[in-house]
Amino acid sequence: MDIFLQQIVNGVTLGSIYALVALGYTMVYGIIGLINFAHGDVVMVGALTAFTVITGLLGAGAGLPVGAVVALGLAAAILVCTTLAFGIERVAYRPLRRAARLAPLITAIGVSIVLQNTAMMIWGRNYLRFPELWQSRRFVIAGASITSMQVAIVLVSVAVMALLLLMIHYTKLGTAMRATAQNPEVAGLMGININTAISIAFVIGAALAAAAGFMVMAYYQVAHYHMGFILGLKAFTAAVLGGIGNLGGAMLGGLLLGVVEALGAGYIGDLTFGFLGSNYQDVFAFFVLILVLIFRPLGLLGERAGDRA
Amino acid sequence: MLLELAGLEVAYGGIKAVKGIDLAVEKGELVCLIGANGAGKTTTLKAICGLTVPRAGHVRYAGEDITGMPSYQLVARGLAMVPEGRGIFRQLTVEENLVMGAFIRGDRPAVRRDLEHVFEIFPRLAERRAQSGGTLSGGEQQMLAIGRALMSRPRLLLLDEPSMGLAPLLVGRIFETVREIAKGGVTILLIEQNARLALEISTRGYVMESGRIALAGRATDLLADPKVREAYLGEAT
Numbered sequence: 314m315d316i317f318l319q320q321i322v323n324g325v326t327l328g329s330i331y332a333l334v335a336l337g338y339t340m341v342y343g344i345i346g347l348i349n350f351a352h353g354d355v356v357m358v359g360a361l362t363a364f365t366v367i368t369g370l371l372g373a374g375a376g377l378p379v380g381a382v383v384a385l386g387l388a389a390a391i392l393v394c395t396t397l398a399f400g401i402e403r404v405a406y407r408p409l410r411r412a413a414r415l416a417p418l419i420t421a422i423g424v425s426i427v428l429q430n431t432a433m434m435i436w437g438r439n440y441l442r443f444p445e446l447w448q449s450r451r452f453v454i455a456g457a458s459i460t461s462m463q464v465a466i467v468l469v470s471v472a473v474m475a476l477l478l479l480m481i482h483y484t485k486l487g488t489a490m491r492a493t494a495q496n497p498e499v500a501g502l503m504g505i506n507i508n509t510a511i512s513i514a515f516v517i518g519a520a521l522a523a524a525a526g527f528m529v530m531a532y533y534q535v536a537h538y539h540m541g542f543i544l545g546l547k548a549f550t551a552a553v554l555g556g557i558g559n560l561g562g563a564m565l566g567g568l569l570l571g572v573v574e575a576l577g578a579g580y581i582g583d584l585t586f587g588f589l590g591s592n593y594q595d596v597f598a599f600f601v602l603i604l605v606l607i608f609r610p611l612g613l614l615g616e617r618a619g620d621r622a
Numbered sequence: 623m624l625l626e627l628a629g630l631e632v633a634y635g636g637i638k639a640v641k642g643i644d645l646a647v648e649k650g651e652l653v654c655l656i657g658a659n660g661a662g663k664t665t666t667l668k669a670i671c672g673l674t675v676p677r678a679g680h681v682r683y684a685g686e687d688i689t690g691m692p693s694y695q696l697v698a699r700g701l702a703m704v705p706e707g708r709g710i711f712r713q714l715t716v717e718e719n720l721v722m723g724a725f726i727r728g729d730r731p732a733v734r735r736d737l738e739h740v741f742e743i744f745p746r747l748a749e750r751r752a753q754s755g756g757t758l759s760g761g762e763q764q765m766l767a768i769g770r771a772l773m774s775r776p777r778l779l780l781l782d783e784p785s786m787g788l789a790p791l792l793v794g795r796i797f798e799t800v801r802e803i804a805k806g807g808v809t810i811l812l813i814e815q816n817a818r819l820a821l822e823i824s825t826r827g828y829v830m831e832s833g834r835i836a837l838a839g840r841a842t843d844l845l846a847d848p849k850v851r852e853a854y855l856g857e858a859t
């Protein structure tokens with residue numbers, strides 16, 4: 314098997330999930346300048362909600378087709394995550410809108426801790442095994458194996474991202490959200506309710522997070538109250554890599570990070586003469602973060618400060 | 623009375639920028655508010671638009687007390703503003719900027735027509751409709767800001783220094799346009815440093831000095847007033 318191609322396939326799969334999560338970071342940052350550290354935990358809540366609904370329905374033996382069970386699980390996850398994110402913004406961030414930047418940042422870390430601990434109380438501390446829903450098929454192309462699961466993850470992610478881009482760039486609501494990100498005061502003069510625009514950014518980000526949470530759980534067949542932490546950090550890295558505040562950047566950053574990480578994991582043994590194994594793959598994401606912050610702090614597609622969209 | 627300010631006071635921290643002013647604009651009038659740098663003109667406008675909350679006093683508009691009302695609720699009532707510095711959405715295209723001006727309107731065909739109408743008033747904008755707002759020159763941005771405000775079909779238009787930073791020829795054109803807009807039935811409150819031009823196109827004027835209304839009257843009277851001539855029109859008496 315060709316390790317290089319194989320790792321590209323794995324990296325693109327993981328990268329499209331990073332991209333979905335990164336979009337949530339970047340939309341919120343674009344509109345209120347906040348790094349929403351609780352976003353990764355919203356992904357976790359999405360995964361665990363889908364876990365409960367799907368395993369519950371399957372276990373109850375209601376005889377629903379698997380597709381319907383998945384749809385219900387996903388719908389529940391999206392509902393819970395969007396409501397949660399809407400509430401978090403209202404309760405935790407909105408009162409601090411005019412406060413110094415550090416205050417909402419610390420609040421976001423606090424929200425993250427609250428979410429993790431609440432999830433731990435609800436779902437326990439153990440790794441939850443998520444069943445294989447469909448017999449995964451495996452294709453071999455040019456020496457790399459691709460599973461139907463991977464194909465599905467990439468296709469769903471691409472479709473969702475395309476829809477988001479269309480919405481943001483070609484609808485009045487999307488234009489209003491970009492206007493709010495660029496100049497909230499003037500957006501208000503246009504009749505745009507800034508609070509609504511901000512809520513919508515949180516809600517869209519949370520819907521993407523729910524989908525990402527479900528997919529990452531289905532991919533690894535495991536869920537855990539702590540799963541949002543590293544995933545969130547990596548998606549944040551992806552957002553910074555692409556240029557935080559920039560939607561296209563989040564997508565590009567997510568994909569690139571997934572590929573870099575997968576290639577890193579594939580070759581780390583060779584690179585370190587067998588000293589480090591692929592369980593060190595997480596270091597690559599943060600190595601990338603450090604390099605970006607040093608050499609291109611505005612990210613690949615980032616623009617001058619104040620010009621975020 | 624379309625717009626009425628009564629005892630309006632605005633402070634930034636401990637500093638009073640507007641110290642209790644009364645001002646009124648009748649339907650169909652073009653009224654100007656002139657004064658030196660830092661007199662409190664922009665602050666007054668911001669208080670009208672809900673961009674700053676007054677410490678005391680009232681803003682009444684079309685018979686309704688709108689004091690401290692959030693700015694996004696004002697457009698629907700027919701109040702539009704061209705802010706100081708123009709406030710262009712730099713990364714939206716010219717056309718998107720204009721469409722944002724009509725954000726609250728649902729009547730798409732009429733919005734399209736008004737868009738073409740703005741392009742007729744400012745042909746320069748038509749040529750640049752797909753260009754991002756930030757790439758326009760200062761004068762073009764001013765045209766865009768005025769056009770954008772018109773897109774909401776306002777009853778009252780608030781203009782904050784439309785001549786700022788423009789070459790004299792362009793200033794003349796912009797003022798001509800403002801006069802045309804007023805003729806079209808839009809009530810206008812115009813803030814200006816360029817006192818002569820402002821008074822020449824206005825029906826009435828107010829002169830603001832360090833947070834207070836120092837003088838008020840018909841524009842022709844103010845143009846003839848020796849104090850105004852000396853202090854604002856740069857003439858020796």
Ligand SMILES: Nc1ncnc2c1ncn2[C@@H]1O[C@H](COP(=O)(O)OP(=O)(O)OP(=O)(O)O)[C@@H](O)[C@H]1O
Pocket residue numbers: 634637639657658659660661662663664665666706815
């Ligand atoms: N955000 C603010 N914070 C503190 N002080 C302010 C603020 N905005 C304005 N001021 C002060 O309030 C006073 C009035 O300012 P304002 O902008 O209303 O003046 P202006 O008449 O519009 O002047 P100009 O013609 O230069 O635009 C000034 O002394 C200014 O320094």
Ligand SMILES: [Mg+2]
Pocket residue numbers: 663664665706782783
């Ligand atoms: Mg001013």
